[in-house]
Amino acid sequence: MTLFKLNQHNSIWALLCGILLLSGCATPNPSVPDDFEANFQKRDYQAKAYIIPRANEAFAHRIELVRQAKSSIDMTYFSWNGDTLGLSLLNEISKAADRGVKVRLTLDDLLVFNDKWLADIDKHPNVQIRIFNPFNSRKMGWAGRAFDFQIHQQKLDNRLHEKYFNIDHQYMILGGRNIGDEYFGYSKAANFYDLDVLFSGDVIAPFAVNYERQWHSEHLVPIAELIHVKKDINDTRYFKKAFNKATKKHAEIIADIEHTINTMPAAQWIDVTVSPVFDSLKKMENRLPYFRQRAEIAIQDELANAKEAVISTPYIVPTDGDFSVISKLTKQGAKVQLVTNSSASNDSLFIPAYYEEHRKTLLDMGVDIFEYKDTAKNDDHFYHGDTYYHNKTIILDSRVSYVGSSNFDPRSDFINVEFGLFVHSAAFAEKLHHYLFAQQSSLYWQVSKNAEGEIEWQSQQEVLKSNPNYGSWHKLPDWVFRKMDGESEL
Incomplete structure (x- = not known):
C-alpha cells in the first residue's frame, strides 16, 4: 500500500490532501555507504509453509486460529478497518481474551484517527493496542494529517508496513494483506488481489524476537494515550454499536465466512x-x-x-x-x-x-x-x-x-x-x-x-x-x- 492511496468515497478530497502531502516530500534518498551492512549474515530456519489459495480462506484461517488460541496472539498491521471483517476479527479476539489469551496489536497510525471502537477493545485487561509513530492530529481527518505532515515530515514520514499474525507461537501468517473487507474479496466497491502464507516451525522464533523489539521501542504509544474513551471496561458502546451495525447490514458476509471455516480444505504443508x-x-x-x-x-x-x-x-x-x-x-x-x-x-x-x-x-x-x-x-x-x-x-x-x-x-x-x-x-x-x-x-x-x-x-x-x-x-x-x-x- 502506498502512502497516498485513493479514498474511494472522497476521491477529490483525498487528491487534494495527497498533493498537499507530496508537495513537501521532495526529500532525496541518502547516500548508502559502500560497506553498509557488510557484516550482515543470514540465518536459515526450518518451517512448514502453506500458500492459502483463496482470499476468503485467508480470513477464515485467521478466525479459526483465533478461536483455537490458548495463550497468546501477537499482531502487526499497517491498517485495520472498522468494517465487517475488521470488526468481526476484533470480536473474535475479544472472545479469546475472555478465555485468558493475552493479545497484543501493533498498528501504524496513518489510517488510525479518533477510532473509539478500536480503543474500546484495548480496555480489556488481556488486550494491549499500541500505535506506531503517531500523528499529532487525530480529530481533523485528512486535513489535519496533511498539515501535521507538512510541519513534522521528518518524524512522521516513517510508517510501519509489516503484516504479522502470530497465534501461540505455533502458527504465523505473513503476506501483503491488511485487515479489512477489501483485502479478502468482501468489498462491493473495490478489492485487492493479494497473497498470504501460513507458517509453522522454528522460523516463528525470530519473528517473535522482532516483535518484542518493536513492542518495547520508543516508537510505540498505547492507544489509550491517544484516543480517549470511558475507563469502565464493561462499557464498549462504540465497538458494540459498530459491530452490530456491520454484522446486521452484511449478514451474508458473516454467513459466508462461517461456511468457509467449516468447508475449507486442510492445509497442504510443504517442508521448507x-x-x-x-x-x-x-x-x-x-x-x-x-x-x-x-x-x-x-x-x-x-x-x-x-x-x-x-x-x-x-x-x-x-x-x-x-x-x-x-x-x-x-x-x-x-x-x-x-x-x-x-x-x-x-x-x-x-x-x-x-x-x-x-x-x-x-x-x-x-x-x-x-x-x-x-x-x-x-x-x-x-x-x-x-x-x-x-x-x-x-x-x-x-x-x-x-x-x-x-x-x-x-x-x-x-x-x-x-x-x-x-x-x-x-x-x-x-x-x-x-x-x-x-x-x-x-x-x-x-x-x-x-x-x-x-x-x-x-x-x-x-x-x-x-x-x-x-x-x-x-x-x-x-x-x-x-x-x-x-x-x-x-
Whole structure:
C-alpha cells in the first residue's frame, strides 16, 4: 500500500490532501555507504509453509486460529478497518481474551484517527493496542494529517508496513494483506488481489524476537494515550454499536465466512528452509535501506546466478531513476517477468504518472511485463467491483521465493519499516507461480513492443495499441504529478 492511496468515497478530497502531502516530500534518498551492512549474515530456519489459495480462506484461517488460541496472539498491521471483517476479527479476539489469551496489536497510525471502537477493545485487561509513530492530529481527518505532515515530515514520514499474525507461537501468517473487507474479496466497491502464507516451525522464533523489539521501542504509544474513551471496561458502546451495525447490514458476509471455516480444505504443508530478513528501527533516524540491503545479501548468490526471475509488486518505482536489481538480472541474460498493476488498475494517486515513463524503460531492458487488468475478476472474491494488484513476491529460478511486506519502491527501501523471508523450496515456488498465473488470461495484459517499436497490450486474441482504460485525459494530471518530483516518497 502506498502512502497516498485513493479514498474511494472522497476521491477529490483525498487528491487534494495527497498533493498537499507530496508537495513537501521532495526529500532525496541518502547516500548508502559502500560497506553498509557488510557484516550482515543470514540465518536459515526450518518451517512448514502453506500458500492459502483463496482470499476468503485467508480470513477464515485467521478466525479459526483465533478461536483455537490458548495463550497468546501477537499482531502487526499497517491498517485495520472498522468494517465487517475488521470488526468481526476484533470480536473474535475479544472472545479469546475472555478465555485468558493475552493479545497484543501493533498498528501504524496513518489510517488510525479518533477510532473509539478500536480503543474500546484495548480496555480489556488481556488486550494491549499500541500505535506506531503517531500523528499529532487525530480529530481533523485528512486535513489535519496533511498539515501535521507538512510541519513534522521528518518524524512522521516513517510508517510501519509489516503484516504479522502470530497465534501461540505455533502458527504465523505473513503476506501483503491488511485487515479489512477489501483485502479478502468482501468489498462491493473495490478489492485487492493479494497473497498470504501460513507458517509453522522454528522460523516463528525470530519473528517473535522482532516483535518484542518493536513492542518495547520508543516508537510505540498505547492507544489509550491517544484516543480517549470511558475507563469502565464493561462499557464498549462504540465497538458494540459498530459491530452490530456491520454484522446486521452484511449478514451474508458473516454467513459466508462461517461456511468457509467449516468447508475449507486442510492445509497442504510443504517442508521448507527459510531465511528471514528484518528492517532496523535505526531507519527512523537515518533513512538507510536496512531491509533492502540485507535482503540482497541474503540471496546474493541466487541473484548472481539467476537465469529466470519473476518479480511481483503493486508499485514498481526505481531508486534514483535506476532499477538496479532488474538491470543486473537482464545484463547477465536472465529472463525477467514483472507482474504489476496497469495504470488503470493502480490504487495509487501518483504512481501511474511515473510508471507511464518507466514502462518504456523496462521494456527496453527486455523485461516481460504482465499488467493487472482494471476489469479483472478474481474468482475467489465474494463481491466484484474494482480490483487492484497487491501481491509482493519474487521467484528466482523456480527455487527461491520471497514472502513479505515490502514493495519494489523507494518508500519500502528508505522510509517504511518492512520484513519478509526467502523460501528455499522448488515445490513452494511452483505453488506460488501457479497462484500468480493460474488465471493469467483473465487477469493480465501482456505488454510488449511490436516490430515498429510501439507498445502493445495483449490478452488472448485481443491486441490493443493504446493503454487500456487510461486515456489522454490523464496526460495533464500525470504531467503535474511528475513535476512535483515526489517519486522518492512513493
